[in-house]
Amino acid sequence: MKQRIKKRFLIVVSSILFITIYFIFQLIRGESLEDEQPIVNVFTARHYQIDNEIFKEFTNRTGIQVKEVKGTAEELIERMKQEGKDSSADLFIAVDGGVLNFAKQSGVLQPITSDTLLRNVPKGWRDKDNNWVGIATRSRVIVYAKERVNPNELTTYEDLTNSQWKGKVLVRSSSSLYNKSLLASFIELSGEKEAEKWAEGIVRNLSRNPEGGDKAQAMAIATGVGDVAIMNTYYIGQMSASSDSEEREIVSKLGVLFPNQETTGAHMNISGIGLARHSPNKENAIKLAEFLTSREGQTMLTQGSYEFPVNIEAEMPEILRTWGDFKQQSINIEILGDFHKKATEIFERVGWE
Structure with missing residues (x-):
């Protein structure tokens, strides 16, 4: 009787040991295969x-x-x-x-x-x-309300500083990398003085303090908070194909303008x-x-x-093709970072939050 119990015990222990060793081997093998995967x-x-x-x-x-x-x-x-x-x-x-x-x-x-x-x-x-x-x-362009804005009166970034747009301009904050690089491009093209003059004009014409991302500016146009906004093109594309019907409806009421086609080109x-x-x-x-x-x-x-x-x-995508070819700024984009500090200083001086 004792012999049979002992034999069964040894069989159970051996089985447990075999299973343990097997799983350890598989674990090691799996880790090895993972390590070998490129x-x-x-x-x-x-x-x-x-x-x-x-x-x-x-x-x-x-x-x-x-x-x-x-x-x-x-x-x-x-x-x-x-x-x-x-x-x-x-x-x-x-x-x-x-x-x-x-x-x-x-x-x-x-x-x-x-x-x-x-x-x-x-x-x-x-x-x-x-x-x-x-x-x-991506291009940083001017987006406008089709029902309220005649695009013939708005062809350049500089036009946004004109008095007719007072209380109608929307844009995200000065901390945005997109806005820093946009202003940096103006510093490279026209000098620091002209760049500051432009930033000051934008602040003067803001419809509200800068807030939200680029999509928020589009939505603010739709709700009548402002009439024109500075945005990156890809946000318009994304909203046009959004699963959110509200976003698609908003985009249908917006026009996209590539600025400065007769001068320095779009950023x-x-x-x-x-x-x-x-x-x-x-x-x-x-x-x-x-x-x-x-x-x-x-x-x-x-x-x-x-x-x-x-x-x-x-x-x-179709929406990008409909925009067609457009003149682009002729600058070396590598240098944009060189002017980020100056752009930040300008934003602070003119009160662009």
């Missing part, structure tokens, strides 16, 4: 759903897993600097030419050596040393990518950069974000 680490300051969809498509095509680390551009750049050679960053993604140039100046990027990438992205949308390239562009800015200086997965990072700027990747991006693609072969 990856690319993306440090991104963009927070658009379409980016995640593009990353998933890239993974489906290549088997390379995209791991994101999100934060502000400044936070990510500082982290890359502090971690140095131990940084896990492979690609850096951010909005604004000045920010991308700041990353370059901070020493956290390296040149991207890819003929495919350079064919995908025109020279005007990449760093002269190829430390970063654009993946999308442009970009979203862009840079190859991290100490990229541990450089080959995978370049593959992702190539896909992001390819015809397929660019078509996905513009159809999802309503930004303008940098690759001219991409298929744009």
Whole structure:
């Protein structure tokens, strides 16, 4: 009897031991397989759903897993600097030419050596040393109420400072990177004095203190708070395709005007990518950069974000095509960041909150 009990006990113990060892083996094997899976680490300051969809498509095509680390551009750049050679960053993604140039100046990027990438992205949308390239562009334009505004009376950014628009202008706060770069472009084109004169005129004509994002300005036009607003083009595109019927209704009542077509052109800015200086997965990072700027990747991006693609072969949404070609500011977008400090000082002096 004792022998049988002992035998059964040994069988139970052996079974438990076998199962335990089996699961430990499977766990180790799974971790090993995960470690062996090719990856690319993306440090991104963009927070658009379409980016995640593009990353998933890239993974489906290549088997390379995209791991994101999100934060502000400044936070990510500082982290890359502090971690140095131990940084896990492979690609850096951010909005604004000045920010991308700041990353370059901070020493956290390296040149991207890819003929495919350079064919995908025109020279005007990449760093002269190829430390970063654009993946999308947007224009900061004038949006107006079709029922209340004659667009023939409003053709330039400067027109917004005329007395006829007093109490009718809407815009987001001076802390907005979009507004800093817009004013920075005026400093580059016309000098600090003229840029300050323009900012002062905008403050004088505001219908309310700056508040909310660009969509909030469109909604304020719809409710009669103001008649004209300064906005980025892609917000209009996104609202036109929104699942929210109210947003679609609002956009149907708005006109889009690309300013200064007879003078300096409409202001442009970009979203862009840079190859991290100490990229541990450089080959995978370049593959992702190539896909992001390819015809397929660019078509996905513009159809999802309503930004303008940098690759001219991409298929744009209908609303972007209806806007047609337009004259753009002829400035080097790299220098925008050089004037952000001056722009901030001007905003403070003129009382642009």
